[in-house]
Every structure is written in structure tokens, then in C-alpha cells.
Amino acid sequence: MTMTEAYKVQLKDVFEGPMDLLVHLVKKNDVDIYDIPIAIIVEQYLGYMEIMEELSLEVSGDFLVMAASLMHIKSRMLIPAEQDNDEETEDPRMEIVRPLEEFLRIRNAADKLSGLSLLDRDIFCRPATEEMTDMAKDLRSLRPVGLFELIDAFQRIAKGISKEHLVDITKEMISVKQKISELMEILDEKKDITFQELFIGEHSREMLIITFLAVLEMIRLNLIRVMQHADSGIIRIYGG
């Protein structure tokens, strides 16, 4: 058993979550989602959690959160509704019914998407030829660029621009966002662009910095890849 204890299978991201378990239980018990026998469902839900622990599956915190809300609902069901309260007391189970409805809608939407003819699953087009092979050829001599190399490259461009402008932070926050969408549009059209080309037409130090910050943010968000050619030293930005 020590072997299995050491190896925890991650359920997150690919496998089902707590909502799926709840749907599974509702279906299995053949009950109406608007009239869930909460005590039975809670008991079975916890049973599944135990099994998952035994199987050494990495049960995420989300399962615990759901278990807690189910138990909370169960406890509220036990308290009789106060008679003297004028406001109509809502069925505590509504707390779970609404998310359940939303979740079923999402599953339906996912099914609809999956039901379409998907590119590279059901439908194919000619593989991108020249550009891709060039890219593939290039890839051998391309290497990713680190943050400090980017800063160096930026400083070479920024050199010579007057340094008197101080950057206004509030203005900059807005502009970085705009710059990102601007750059995304350019990359949508051109697929790739050199680092230097990014700064063409920007004459103020402030705009240079904004552009640079936009590039860094886009790297962080995985919107672009920045590669440097081993021989020429040219840094190139690739979209997507």
C-alpha cells in the first residue's frame, strides 16, 4: 500500500469535479433535481470521497467545499421553518439546485460544441506548407529569450530617446491593455514580427515602455512566444 500512497493521481483539469459527482448521484438515484433527498445524497457523496481517498486519488479542495455546502444544506433542512417569519423561507436546497442547473447547461453547451465537426478530428485541411516548414526549419536555430535578454534588447532600442518623460502609472495601466490588443491584432495578421518592428512609430519613452510592458504581459499570459535566432541574433515574436 505504501506504493500507492506515494503516487497520487491528479484529477484536476482533465477529470470530473464535484458537480459531476453530484449529477452522477442524482441520476443514479433517479431523483428530481428540484426535490433532492439531501440526506441520502450527502451520505453517498461522502462515500465516494472515501473511495477516492482509498484509491489514492488526489481529491481537490473543491470536493471538500461541495461536501461542506451539502452538509450545511442538510443541517438547515433539519431546522423547522420559523412560523413567525413573514418572509417566505426558501428551500435550503435551492442553494445547490441553481448551480446544478447552470452546470447542466454547461454540459449541454459542451456537448453541442463537441457535436460539431471539429478540425483535425472530423475535418481536415491542407497542412500549412511553406510557412510551417520555414518555421520548423527555423525552430532548430531558434531559442527562447529570457527576461534579461529582452530588457537588454529593449534598452538598445530605448537608447537615444529623451529620458525626461516620467511614466505616469495610471495612464500606463490603461495603455498597456490597449497596446496588448493592438499587438494581438498585428500578430493575427502577420503571425510573427521582429522585436524591433514592435517599436516602429513609437517615439516617446513612455510609449516604448508601454509596448515593452505589453510584450512582457503577453508572454506571461502565454499569448506570444519570443524566440531569438542563434546566428543573426534577431528576436522575433510569434503569436499563439
Next chain:
Amino acid sequence: MADNLKAIIESLLFVTDGALSIKRLKSVLGDDITVQEIKEAVRGLMVDYEAEKRGFILHEVAGGYQFRTRPEYKEWIVKLKQLSPARLSRAALETLAVIAYKQPVLRTDVEHLRGVDSSGIFRTLLEKDLIRVLGRKDLPGRPILYGTTRRFLEVFGLRELGCLPSLDEMEQLEISWPSGSKSS
């Protein structure tokens, strides 16, 4: 030129990677040809390919046109290319569905609806270029708003977002739950 306009456009479509837009065709074909003529020629091509029962047909996707194989021949293509068909996990598909139908959305919106942390899936979808950052919401922390990409339209064969399949009503969902084996 108008006589062989269809053939010219066909050749342009043939050499283009990705979808070719009417606008792009117009810029190549020049001022002598009107947008209307181009549209008619493209329509004509679509009809021709359809009528001749070719292995590939002209699809309208993501604001452009592209030759794509017919879905019924997929098994042969998969065999030829020896590829395992591109698959999105159930979780990724659900996340993508929320983003597609509700965009612009925050990651927290998606996580709230799905009831699970979705940061890893967002990263995957960004890497696959199916979603993108649309901007930031005017809330504390300025959280990022997400939407789908042009690539998303291409992959799902959609002309535009308005062409997303319509969803079922709640009542229908209850009767036929997705991937349900049990009928209620």
C-alpha cells in the same frame, strides 16, 4: 477576367494556408472585380464542389473560405496521417463552452459555474489559441476577461460566434442528460 474568376479564386484558395477572406481576395483581384462578383464566384465554387461530391468542399469559416475534407472520410485521413485525432478533455470542452457562450468572462465566473479550479485548463486553452484575453474588468484587482479566438471559429468550423449551436431548454436537459445511460 470575369470568365475564369472562379478558377482564379480556386487557385488562390488552393495555395492559401488558413481561411481566405473576401476582403483579401478583393485586394488581390483588384478594382476591376467587385465584391459582389467575388462573392458570387465563391458561392459558385461552393456549389460546384458540393454537387460534384468531392472529397473536400469549400467551407465558410472564421470570416473566410477554406477547402476542407468531408467529415465522412475522417477515418481514412486519420489512417494516412497516423495521427491520434486532436482531442479536448471533457473539462476543457466545458470550460471552452462557458467562455464561448458567455464571453467576455472572468476565470472566476467559469470556476464558479463548473465548481472547480480551472487555471490549468485556461492555460491549455490559451496555448491552443482557442481563447484569448479580451481586456480587464473594472473590478478590484482588474481581473482578466476572456473570449474565444479566430482559431476557435476555425477549429469548430463556425462562420462567426452567432453560429454557435443553440442550447436546449432546461426541461429538455432533465429528460436527456448528457452522456446519460439511464433514462428518467
